[in-house]
Amino acid sequence: MSEPVLHGPGEGERHAAGPGAELLxxxxxxxxxxxxxxxxxxxxxxxxxxxxxxxxxxxDMFYVLDGVLTIRAGDQLRECGPGTFACFPPGVVxxxxxxxxxxxxFLNFNTPSGWENYMRDLAAAVKDGPLTxxxxxxxxxxxxxEPV
Numbered sequence: 758m759s760e761p762v763l764h765g766p767g768e769g770e771r772h773a774a775g776p777g778a779e780l781l782x783x784x785x786x787x788x789x790x791x792x793x794x795x796x797x798x799x800x801x802x803x804x805x806x807x808x809x810x811x812x813x814x815x816x817d818m819f820y821v822l823d824g825v826l827t828i829r830a831g832d833q834l835r836e837c838g839p840g841t842f843a844c845f846p847p848g849v850v851x852x853x854x855x856x857x858x859x860x861x862x863f864l865n866f867n868t869p870s871g872w873e874n875y876m877r878d879l880a881a882a883v884k885d886g887p888l889t890x891x892x893x894x895x896x897x898x899x900x901x902x903e904p905v
Contacts, residue, residue: 762788769797770873772880775888777801777860780880786870793868796876797822800861806854807893812901816868817845819853824861827854850905875900 762784770782777799784795800806809829819826821841828837829852830845836856837843845851855861865872878896879888886892894904 759788759790772876773883774798774880775801775883778804778883778888780876782873782876783864785873789870791870793866794870794872795864795866796873797862797864800826800855802855802858802860804855804861805890806852807897807902808890808904809850809852810894810897810902810904811850812845812847813903814847814869815872815901816847817851818866818868819843820864820866822862822864824855824859825857826861826863827856829853871900875902 764783767781770785772780772782774780778801779799781797782794783797784793786792786794819828819837819842821837821839823839826837826841828835828843830843831850843851875897878899879893882888882892882896894902
């Protein structure tokens with residue numbers, strides 16, 4: 758029998774992701790029977806984000822809580838403020854960054870689950886140096902992530 762998961766504000770599996778960057782894992786595959794993953798991310802101003810990429814199986818979703826997240830969908834760039842939701846089905850090229858001069862905070866949902874392992878590996882990689890697009894690409898290559 759599964760147990761409920763309840764994380765209050767600021768609670769969850771917390772990972773530093775470089776200066777001013779934090780990943781707060783709220784739901785994992787273990788919590789959801791493998792159905793989805795969710796994290797709350799805070800990115801500092803100027804965060805470059807991952808290289809443009811697509812997924813074969815993963816649906817990648819974002820919901821902006823605070824600040825402005827720059828999202829690229831195909832060739833289209835969009836500045837996304839609080840309340841913006843974006844969903845990238847498998848095969849759709851996308852990326853994100855923080856081009857603003859203030860932090861951005863957003864939820865990242867993925868289905869199916871498994872992306873929590875990528876997030877944990879990213880946090881471990883930060884201990885060896887900055888979280889650059891190339892570092893993210895190298896770590897993501899172990900997961901459902903195809904750079905384009």
